[in-house]
Amino acid sequence: MNNILLLEDLPEIRAWLKSLVLQVFPNARITECSRVQDALQQVQNSRFDLGLIDLGLPDGSGTDVVAKLRDVQPDAQSVVVTIHDDDEHLFPALQAGAYGYILKEQSRELITEQLQRISQGEPPLSPSIARKVIKYFANMAKPQANAMPEVSLTERESEVLLRVAKGFTLPEIGVQLGLSRHTIADYVKQIYRKLNVSSRAEAALEAQRLGLFRR
Amino acid sequence: MSAPTSPLRRLVYRCAQRCPAWLLVLLVIVLAAANGHAQSHAPVIEWRQAEVSRLSEAETADWSTARTVSLPDEWADSQPGRGGTAFYRLRFEAPLGRDAGALYGLYVERACSVLQVWLNGQRVHASGRQDEPVSRNCHQPQLVALPSALFKPSGNELVLAVRGHALQQVSSRLRAGGLSALEFGLYDVMAAHHAKRVVFAIRLPEVMSGTLALMGSFMFVMGWFNRKQSYLAYFGALMVGWALLLARLWATDLPLDNRSTELLLAALMGFVTLAAVQFLLRYANERLRWINILLPLQCVLLPISLLLAGPDRLYTASGLWFALLAAEVTMAATHYLARAHRQKSRQLWLMATLLTVVGVALTIEFTAQVAQLDSRIGYLAQLVPPLVYLALGLRLVQQYGRAYQSAEQSRAELEVRIREATAQIERNFAQLAELKVEQVTERERKRIAADLHDDLGAKLLTIVHTSESERISTLAREALEEMRLSVRGLTGKPVRLSDALGDWRAEVVSRLTQSGVQGEWSAPPDEETQQTLSSRAYVQTTRILREAVSNVIKHSGASQCTVRCALTAEGDFLLTIQDNGKGIPMELDGRLDKGHGMASMKGRAKQLQGQCLVESGPGYGTVIRLTLPLQQHVSGP
Numbered sequence: 108m109n110n111i112l113l114l115e116d117l118p119e120i121r122a123w124l125k126s127l128v129l130q131v132f133p134n135a136r137i138t139e140c141s142r143v144q145d146a147l148q149q150v151q152n153s154r155f156d157l158g159l160i161d162l163g164l165p166d167g168s169g170t171d172v173v174a175k176l177r178d179v180q181p182d183a184q185s186v187v188v189t190i191h192d193d194d195e196h197l198f199p200a201l202q203a204g205a206y207g208y209i210l211k212e213q214s215r216e217l218i219t220e221q222l223q224r225i226s227q228g229e230p231p232l233s234p235s236i237a238r239k240v241i242k243y244f245a246n247m248a249k250p251q252a253n254a255m256p257e258v259s260l261t262e263r264e265s266e267v268l269l270r271v272a273k274g275f276t277l278p279e280i281g282v283q284l285g286l287s288r289h290t291i292a293d294y295v296k297q298i299y300r301k302l303n304v305s306s307r308a309e310a311a312l313e314a315q316r317l318g319l320f321r322r
Numbered sequence: 323m324s325a326p327t328s329p330l331r332r333l334v335y336r337c338a339q340r341c342p343a344w345l346l347v348l349l350v351i352v353l354a355a356a357n358g359h360a361q362s363h364a365p366v367i368e369w370r371q372a373e374v375s376r377l378s379e380a381e382t383a384d385w386s387t388a389r390t391v392s393l394p395d396e397w398a399d400s401q402p403g404r405g406g407t408a409f410y411r412l413r414f415e416a417p418l419g420r421d422a423g424a425l426y427g428l429y430v431e432r433a434c435s436v437l438q439v440w441l442n443g444q445r446v447h448a449s450g451r452q453d454e455p456v457s458r459n460c461h462q463p464q465l466v467a468l469p470s471a472l473f474k475p476s477g478n479e480l481v482l483a484v485r486g487h488a489l490q491q492v493s494s495r496l497r498a499g500g501l502s503a504l505e506f507g508l509y510d511v512m513a514a515h516h517a518k519r520v521v522f523a524i525r526l527p528e529v530m531s532g533t534l535a536l537m538g539s540f541m542f543v544m545g546w547f548n549r550k551q552s553y554l555a556y557f558g559a560l561m562v563g564w565a566l567l568l569a570r571l572w573a574t575d576l577p578l579d580n581r582s583t584e585l586l587l588a589a590l591m592g593f594v595t596l597a598a599v600q601f602l603l604r605y606a607n608e609r610l611r612w613i614n615i616l617l618p619l620q621c622v623l624l625p626i627s628l629l630l631a632g633p634d635r636l637y638t639a640s641g642l643w644f645a646l647l648a649a650e651v652t653m654a655a656t657h658y659l660a661r662a663h664r665q666k667s668r669q670l671w672l673m674a675t676l677l678t679v680v681g682v683a684l685t686i687e688f689t690a691q692v693a694q695l696d697s698r699i700g701y702l703a704q705l706v707p708p709l710v711y712l713a714l715g716l717r718l719v720q721q722y723g724r725a726y727q728s729a730e731q732s733r734a735e736l737e738v739r740i741r742e743a744t745a746q747i748e749r750n751f752a753q754l755a756e757l758k759v760e761q762v763t764e765r766e767r768k769r770i771a772a773d774l775h776d777d778l779g780a781k782l783l784t785i786v787h788t789s790e791s792e793r794i795s796t797l798a799r800e801a802l803e804e805m806r807l808s809v810r811g812l813t814g815k816p817v818r819l820s821d822a823l824g825d826w827r828a829e830v831v832s833r834l835t836q837s838g839v840q841g842e843w844s845a846p847p848d849e850e851t852q853q854t855l856s857s858r859a860y861v862q863t864t865r866i867l868r869e870a871v872s873n874v875i876k877h878s879g880a881s882q883c884t885v886r887c888a889l890t891a892e893g894d895f896l897l898t899i900q901d902n903g904k905g906i907p908m909e910l911d912g913r914l915d916k917g918h919g920m921a922s923m924k925g926r927a928k929q930l931q932g933q934c935l936v937e938s939g940p941g942y943g944t945v946i947r948l949t950l951p952l953q954q955h956v957s958g959p
Contacts, residue, residue, distance in 0.1 A: 120780075235825060
């Protein structure tokens with residue numbers, strides 16, 4: 108994690124986040140941005156391993172930066188850093204390709220730990236987000252699901268989602284299913300990935316449909 | 323009120339529908355009764371021969387040139403082209419009787435136009451004016467009383483003077499001069515005979531005239547004010563016209579001379595034709611411009627042409643005209659029937675029957691004139707058309723009434739529909755306004771929420787992460803969480819209880835785990851928790867639970883915490899948070915420490931119409947029991 112993009116409009120919080128990131132990744136080179144336009148430019152020009160992206164910004168939504176980073180640099184990880192904990196704000200960012208989210212007001216220790224977990228491939232998943240994901244895949248158009256089997260959820264992934272939705276923590280689910288912590292984390296990562304892939308496929312189909320109509 | 327009238331009305335309708343049949347049957351019965359009575363018992367002598375002396379202007383008869391003629395003597399045949407006065411002389415022996423005081427009667431069925439009678443030189447009868455305007459008694463059966471005192475034992479002489487018009491001067495053969503056969507008998511017998519004939523020849527036509535005129539005027543007015551039903555007006559005109567036509571049978575002394583009267587009658591025929599043709603066309607829903615012009619024109623042309631033709635060609639000219647008029651009416655009737663047949667009108671058979679009856683009656687009337695049939699057939703034929711008109715008139719009025727009724731009904735229905743539609747519009751408008759208010763409120767809430775996040779949230783966040791004091795950081799963090807919950811209560815949608823339980827479990831278990839307290843959670847299965855919580859109830863319960871768990875973590879020093887959720891049979895939601903910590907210290911007044919947020923927890927429970935009980939004792943730990951009446955916080959199933 109050497110190249111990190113930090114998008115945050117409040118200077119104090121940005122400074123605070125920077126010190127926190129440096130604590131987790133001491134060797135990191137951090138590119139700071141306070142506006143969506145700057146961040147989009149940076150994503151175009153420089154390589155990043157990790158992006159910490161705020162959602163509510165003066166000139167737009169961080170979701171666009173998440174999507175752009177996913178498009179331009181598929182290997183880079185996006186983590187949403189926000190004060191919005193509701194799925195209405197978070198879900199679009201997750202669909203756009205974010206691999207997790209951190210609530211900004213949490214204590215330094217908690218955020219540090221979460222950041223470490225995410226970078227190690229253990230993204231968090233709240234019950235409300237899990238419910239939203241379940242609903243999303245349930246409503247997905249059947250033909251689309253059939254056409255791309257790789258984007259529909261496996262039984263295990265659905266099982267994990269259901270348990271998260273009921274309020275079980277990931278370690279608890281690991282114990283219940285007799286799986287290791289890493290395996291559970293993998294499932295969650297797969298769920299995020301499939302959510303993103305499926306959303307992109309959906310968007311592509313939508314574009315194609317509009318194109319067909321235009322022709 | 324309406325209940326008793328409706329069966330009555332139905333009865334009247336039914337009667338009206340069968341009216342023509344009823345009237346005809348009635349007429350036939352009356353006629354049959356009259357005929358049956360006509361064969362009288364007493365001896366009646368019928369005279370069928372007389373000597374006639376025809377004069378033009380002379381005062382007295384010249385019997386030297388007299389000839390014998392057979393009665394009835396129709397001048398049209400016996401003295402064509404001549405009118406004036408004719409004297410008829412009959413000689414007869416003293417009537418049969420020894421009874422010197424008996425009164426005898428002479429029945430003259432037809433003496434056209436005026437009759438005077440002398441018995442043995444004594445004038446015994448004069449039926450009207452002899453000079454112009456001559457009385458018009460052609461249709462009047464006459465009865466002459468012959469007192470036996472005037473009879474001589476033998477060689478009685480009866481002289482009848484008939485003043486009449488030549489056929490060419492009148493428009494109907496029935497009004498050309500002539501004398502019918504004479505019947506002589508006892509006065510009583512002859513009077514009874516005469517009375518019966520008068521009923522049919524005079525009284526019934528009079529009654530018909532009156533009835534037709536009355537009903538016709540009524541229908542005319544009705545049609546006049548309802549232009550859509552103009553056929554009513556034409557039918558009314560037809561009836562009035564026919565009433566005037568009938569007057570020729572009973573009106574004897576008119577202040578007009580023969581020629582004017584005949585012209586008027588012919589003109590009246592034109593008018594009646596107009597009315598009849600227009601009625602048939604309008605009734606078939608047709609308005610033809612050329613007909614509208616031609617028929618009135620014909621009405622004017624007819625008398626003018628008769629005037630121009632001169633007094634001595636009246637019969638021929640009017641005959642031609644009547645043939646034309648008859649053809650017009652026949653064509654109109656045929657047209658109507660064809661159209662009604664095409665439109666499958668329910669009136670078809672009724673109208674066809676009535677028109678046929680009228681046609682037959684008129685044909686018989688005409689034939690009776692020419693072929694000199696029994697006068698009774700003529701009487702019957704005269705009476706049938708007015709009866710048919712009356713029946714048809716009743717039928718039309720009934721139809722009109724029914725149409726009016728249904729129009730009223732549909733108007734009432736329309737009114738109801740309009741009222742309903744208005745109410746619907748008002749309701750929709752109210753709903754729309756409500757929706758609009760909801761939309762505006764929703765937008766406003768979102769705006770406030772966004773402002774709170776962006777401004778207040780950002781500032782609190784800055785405090786959280788920049789404050790030197792841990793206490794202030796914590797306070798600001800709690801304030802931020804509070805704000806987030808408030809916003810959620812402001813904008814949030816209802817939450818399903820099972821989802822809320824998932825959220826609460828995740829939060830409680832992860833917080834307890836992070837703090838090193840062993841947590842235990844129990845809740846009913848999903849199937850029992852499908853109710854929906856309002857976002858306010860969700861937010862307040864979250865706060866209470868969060869506060870309680872904070873207390874456990876911060877103050878109790880407990881190593882174990884159990885959270886139990888349950889639903890009671892009464893539909894209440896129970897939340898129990900129990901720890902094994904050191905309990906909450908009591909204040910001096912025996913109340914629990916407010917510093918631990920107990921008061922705010924209780925206040926929140928109260929807001930939701932629930933209650934929050936806290937049991938605590940040193941060494942026993944703390945139990946917080948929250949009871950919420952779920953019914954009041956669910957929204958929908």
